Amino acid sequence: MDVLFSSVKELVALAESQNKPISEIMIEQEILITKRTREDIIEQMDNNLKVMEEAVEKGLQGVRSTSGLTGGDAVLIQKYMESGKSLSGDVILDAVSKAVATNEVNAAMGMICATPTAGAAGIVPGTLFAVKNKLNPTREQMINYLFTSGAFGFVVANNASISGAAGGCQAETGSAGSMAAAAIVEMAGGTPQQSAEAFSIVMKNMLGLVCDPVAGLVEVPCVKRNAMGAAKALVGADMALAGVVSRIPTDEVIEAMHRIGQSMPSALRETARGGLAATPTGKALQAKIFGEQTVGSSSVT
Amino acid sequence: MKFRSVFEIIGPVMIGPSSSHTAGAAKIGRVARTLFGRQPKWARIHLYGSFAETYKGHSSDVAIIGGLLDYDTFDERIKTSFDEAEKVGLTFEFIAEEEEMPHPNTAKIVIGDDKSVMELTGISIGGGKMEVVELNGFPLRLSGNYPALLVVHEDTAGVIANVSNALATKGVNIAHMEVGRKEKGQMALMVIEVDQLIDDELINEIKVLPHITQISTIAD
Numbered sequence: 001m002d003v004l005f006s007s008v009k010e011l012v013a014l015a016e017s018q019n020k021p022i023s024e025i026m027i028e029q030e031i032l033i034t035k036r037t038r039e040d041i042i043e044q045m046d047n048n049l050k051v052m053e054e055a056v057e058k059g060l061q062g063v064r065s066t067s068g069l070t071g072g073d074a075v076l077i078q079k080y081m082e083s084g085k086s087l088s089g090d091v092i093l094d095a096v097s098k099a100v101a102t103n104e105v106n107a108a109m110g111m112i113c114a115t116p117t118a119g120a121a122g123i124v125p126g127t128l129f130a131v132k133n134k135l136n137p138t139r140e141q142m143i144n145y146l147f148t149s150g151a152f153g154f155v156v157a158n159n160a161s162i163s164g165a166a167g168g169c170q171a172e173t174g175s176a177g178s179m180a181a182a183a184i185v186e187m188a189g190g191t192p193q194q195s196a197e198a199f200s201i202v203m204k205n206m207l208g209l210v211c212d213p214v215a216g217l218v219e220v221p222c223v224k225r226n227a228m229g230a231a232k233a234l235v236g237a238d239m240a241l242a243g244v245v246s247r248i249p250t251d252e253v254i255e256a257m258h259r260i261g262q263s264m265p266s267a268l269r270e271t272a273r274g275g276l277a278a279t280p281t282g283k284a285l286q287a288k289i290f291g292e293q294t295v296g297s298s299s300v301t
Numbered sequence: 302m303k304f305r306s307v308f309e310i311i312g313p314v315m316i317g318p319s320s321s322h323t324a325g326a327a328k329i330g331r332v333a334r335t336l337f338g339r340q341p342k343w344a345r346i347h348l349y350g351s352f353a354e355t356y357k358g359h360s361s362d363v364a365i366i367g368g369l370l371d372y373d374t375f376d377e378r379i380k381t382s383f384d385e386a387e388k389v390g391l392t393f394e395f396i397a398e399e400e401e402m403p404h405p406n407t408a409k410i411v412i413g414d415d416k417s418v419m420e421l422t423g424i425s426i427g428g429g430k431m432e433v434v435e436l437n438g439f440p441l442r443l444s445g446n447y448p449a450l451l452v453v454h455e456d457t458a459g460v461i462a463n464v465s466n467a468l469a470t471k472g473v474n475i476a477h478m479e480v481g482r483k484e485k486g487q488m489a490l491m492v493i494e495v496d497q498l499i500d501d502e503l504i505n506e507i508k509v510l511p512h513i514t515q516i517s518t519i520a521d
Contacts, residue, residue, distance in 0.1 A: 026307055041307075045308075065318070105317065106317030109317050109379075111317075112316075113312055114314075114315060114429055117321075117429075118317055118318060118323065119319065119320070124311070151307070154310050157303065163428060272355070
């Protein structure tokens with residue numbers, strides 16, 4: 001069971017030599033590996049897109065998690081944006097609010113599509129729905145956005161990691177932001193190589209990002225890291241479209257991320273023993289949510 | 302290649318908040334339910350490592366019960382699975398263990414009814430993917446790289462040949478296979494990793510073969 005690509009270098013070379021977008025190479029690989037029909041594969045991605053749309057819609061109406069740690073920020077950001085006073089610009093803030101909306105829905109046990117994980121699920125859809133208003137893509141182009149994101153995520157997942165427990169938050173929101181940047185470039189008409197540059201630029205700025213969830217929950221700081229991941233994705237895409245290149249090739253950036261993750265102490269890899277989780281307030285919140293005792297028998301009906 | 306499909310990166314569709322603690326937990330519960338073959342009457346769930354520490358906040362408990370009720374990762378009923386369990390007469394208990402396991406997200410699920418008891422240990426390896434590492438005391442060595450078929454059967458001649466024949470006639474190639482049994486003539490387990498996804502039709506064909514007790518797939 002062979003694959004068409006296992007590195008970004010191979011992915012870009014395939015796209016360039018066959019004059020196809022990266023999304024198309026991802027679709028062809030999916031057909032090859034799973035033996036499913038193209039229609040079937042597109043339909044599943046279309047369904048994932050619908051889930052993303054519904055989550056954003058729900059989050060923008062305002063949700064709150066059961067722990068009470070998160071919720072309502074997406075609404076605040078949208079209102080601020082609509083006031084016309086925003087400094088960073090409407091597309092960025094729209095992406096930020098929609099990334100936050102998705103992750104607030106996730107924290108509230110709503111339905112989301114993991115991209116590549118639940119903790120980082122806001123960034124790819126957040127950026128997609130924000131650039132949608134600017135680029136007016138067809139439904140097919142929106143679906144392709146997800147395949148392009150997936151192609152880069154596939155390389156990261158197989159050569160490094162997409163889990164905070166294994167690689168820190170650089171592996172989760174870092175991967176998601178970089179994947180989104182690559183997809184924005186394709187949707188905006190950039191080349192496959194420019195997608196790779198955007199990916200590298202964003203990933204380089206996520207390196208070393210620790211996974212330190214307060215009380216071990218996917219809420220603080222995850223929701224706000226989704227916000228910044230979306231913002232970085234847009235800036236990274238713009239830089240690549242402007243012609244900026246990464247001096248370090250994408251696959252080497254991914255490898256660097258992997259090595260950094262491996263050398264990170266476990267306190268900073270989703271254990272809630274370090275970083276923000278270990279601050280006095282972080283610990284107080286943990287005690288408030290879970291009480292003092294976490295180990296023992298519970299819940300018999 | 303640990304990850305094979307684009308839908309392992311863009312997906313799964315799931316109820317939040319955590320792909321490893323909620324979606325992966327639901328999948329472990331559901332594989333146990335599928336292998337048991339019917340609705341269990343009771344469940345005792347031992348949680349280890351990160352599962353033990355954070356299962357309430359991540360709703361791993363309602364997710365595992367949802368899985369035991371045969372819900373998929375995106376089934377909204379996961380949120381109210383405790384109530385649903387009561388309706389179908391499933392009682393359950395969660396035990397947070399202090400013991401360290403090789404994987405930080407490990408759950409041992411013991412389920413049963415008046416006919417039989419089954420024990421399954423699963424690990425949630427990230428992004429909603431899970432692996433079964435032990436079934437009824439049989440250690441499993443699934444690479445996780447391929448779709449896998451788990452077949453519980455009676456330890457008697459011809460069963461393995463029948464199953465591999467069924468796979469061959471559908472053009473499904475076996476990548477790796479292990480057979481284990483507790484005692485001669487007793488319960489045995491086949492673990493078969495294959496190159497292609499296994500459809501329901503094939504599952505149903507194998508299910509009705511003689512001496513097959515239970516069958517389940519782990520597709521992703």
